Amino acid sequence: MVADLARYEGHGLSFSHPRGWEISEESNDDAITITVTSSGCSFFTLVVMDPPQDPEDVIEQIVETYREIYPEMDEYPHFIPAGAPGMHAARELDFVCLDVVTTVALHAFRTGERTLMTLVQGPDKELEDISPLLEAIAKSVQADDGIEQDHSASDE
Numbered sequence: 001m002v003a004d005l006a007r008y009e010g011h012g013l014s015f016s017h018p019r020g021w022e023i024s025e026e027s028n029d030d031a032i033t034i035t036v037t038s039s040g041c042s043f044f045t046l047v048v049m050d051p052p053q054d055p056e057d058v059i060e061q062i063v064e065t066y067r068e069i070y071p072e073m074d075e076y077p078h079f080i081p082a083g084a085p086g087m088h089a090a091r092e093l094d095f096v097c098l099d100v101v102t103t104v105a106l107h108a109f110r111t112g113e114r115t116l117m118t119l120v121q122g123p124d125k126e127l128e129d130i131s132p133l134l135e136a137i138a139k140s141v142q143a144d145d146g147i148e149q150d151h152s153a154s155d156e
Helices: 055-069 124-139
Strands: 005-010 013-018 022-027 031-037 043-049 074-077 088-097 100-110 115-123
Touching (some): 005 031, 013 043, 013 124, 043 124, 055 088, 055 100, 055 115, 100 124, 115 124
Antiparallel strands (some): 005 013, 022 031, 031 043, 043 115, 074 088, 100 115
C-alpha cells in the first residue's frame, strides 16, 4: 500500500504519516501524547514521557488499564529486535468490543532522557488493509537523540 506521506516534527521527535490523516496533541506535566487517526477506526499514538519511566512498567500500566475495560482480553509477547538500542518492552493485545475483534500493539523504549511509547490500535478487519501504514508510522519514529524504533525484523 503506497501513501502520500507527510512528516511530523515537534517536541524533539519526527515521524512519517499519511497526508490527510488527523493529528492531535495533548500534554500535561509528565507526558506529551500525539495521535494520528485514519479515516476509519484505527490510530497510532506516540506518548513522550519526561522524566523517563521504566518501559516494562509503562507497558504493564497500559495492559492493566485495558484489562479493567476488557477482562476477556488476550495478551501476547510482542517481538523486539535483538539489535534494538536501549531498554524495551512490548505486548500485543486482542479483545472484542461490540462484536468486533480489536488488536493493540504496544512498544515502549528509553531514549536516554525520556521514554517513548507507541500504541497502534484498530479493528482486525480494518487492520488487514491499513496495518502496513500504521507499522510504517511506528517504524519511522525518531527522537532528537538519534534513537529510532527498529522493527525491521519479524517474529517468525
